[in-house]
Amino acid sequence: MTGNERSRVISVFGDVASYVAALRRLQEAGLRDLTTYSPTGLAAAWRFLPRQGSPVRFVTLMAALTGAALGFWMCIGSALLYGLMVGGKWPVSWLPYCVIGFELTILIGGLATVAAMFALARLSPRSPREAYDPRVQVDKFAIAVHCDTEQLAAVDQLLRDAGAEEVREQRAFDDD
């Protein structure tokens, strides 16, 4: 066994009201090391969770700006390869290049958004971890609270009081 020895309490809720009540109580008790599972995102309940935002949008913005720059660079660079004045006009035409610049803004921005989303959410073709309960894809909500072993009984009681249908403990597992 490597790393810190930690225990975990896994609770399953049948309705969203008790799930939210449990999150509120856990926040009040100062228990912040938890993993929640739900059938949808439930952004309204994020206020009780330690991590709320995501840097995905910054990746999108940076990639979109890079795409725009790439589009204009490609158009202008290819025009300047043959810098001949035809009809008294400069070979670089800004207006038509806006179309290419715009499309590459969207393309690079979109591809980078998906890549960032997959990387940050750690999505990869693998089996779900052991704490995963398939019922959370249907109509159940789950909270896994990571705590010290001596806190197990208190956390167990807190979750049951909030309305958990099931509570089970995992003592001294490898914290991944």
Place this chain on the structure above:
Amino acid sequence: MSEVALGDYNRDVLRAFLTKPSRAYWIAVGGLLLMIVWGAFCWGYQISRGMGVAGIAHPVGWGVYIVNFVFWIGIGHAGTLISAILYLFRARWRPAVYRSAEAMTVFAVMTAGLFPLIHLGRVWVFWFILPYPNQRHLWPNFKSPLVWDVVAVTTYLAISIIFWYSGMIPDLAAARDSATGRRRRVYQWLAMGWTGEHDQWRHYLRGYMCLAALATPLVISVHSVVSFDFAMSLLPGWHTTIFAPYFVAGAIHSGLAMVILLLIPARSLLNLKHIIQVRHLEQAALLMILTGAILGYAYAIEPFLAWYSGDVFERQFSAWRAFGPYAWAYWGTIVCNVAAPAFFGFRWARTRLLPLFVISLLVIVGMWLERFVIIVDSLAHDFIPHNWGLYHPTWVEISITTAALCWFLFWFFLYSKHLPFVSIAESKESRLEEAVEAAL
């Protein structure tokens, strides 16, 4: 939709595609495949014999292949409208229909993408238009609308695919948990280890929002760029500033009609009537009243501007379009695209399946005719009388056009029995968000 329990979404949507397809389904797929093979044969025949086997000839160099290209790109627009724009506006009726509309977009753009290749003749040199670094420093002309078109359509296809797939990930996880055997392994791979953890949801929802924000201007831009193929030229009937909004409105109009046409049989065949309800189709029909009205304005303003401009070429062309040999297509366009969807103003027409289906079918026909009128009429009747001529599609063009429709339906049939037809996660979202707000 409040009568549907949360678990019922999983049970019914998963049952629709995890159960073994019937023999009738495979017969239909086989029939479509047969037509695709026939279309491929016709394309091969055209390649081996030359473009002379198609009806396109001077002065009409762009025939039904380009008509089909514009038509199918347009069909794809409703999917992105419903999935991206209505997502940003939080439209409540969106979750029931957006997944199939997105699938329709992907397959429609795949279909549209074939036609420039078919029209090209020497298809093996298609890569000449792609920008890639090369030793001779030869690049495509980035000032050409045809190059804009390639970039715009490629971007649209790429963004549509990733938007469609991203939206499906939570539902693929539900499919992974319910499927068995080989299908389970496939869904496990596609679900990318999705568990519904908070850390996954927060990155996922932010990313999905960003994709929607990127796709929204894209849907406006793509058909605008397609319209520039025509509007940047000097031909009467093409050289007009109204084309971009006119094309976008028409694209959404035809896309919404196709959504209704596909969903009416699909909701029955997949036993999803309680999830995809008539009121969802009604919302699409209401949107079509708006897009039909925009088209009606465009159809009216074109001859008005021809008259008001005092331009003799525009005036003669406008009169020829309305009363010349292709007048049937011109008036058919107006009847199908403006008059028919106006009936959706009556409640009975948008809440009963038969009028919904018939009017949507008329709109599809009307939108194809509109593209025929725009493309063929202008080329057939330009500035110089001795340059005028008529165009008639040959059996090769008609076969390839029919096969393209079968190609589109083939992919949609496969999708309907192999991937979640309705978004399970998002169907639950609005109800659960309301419950969270109530609990706070």
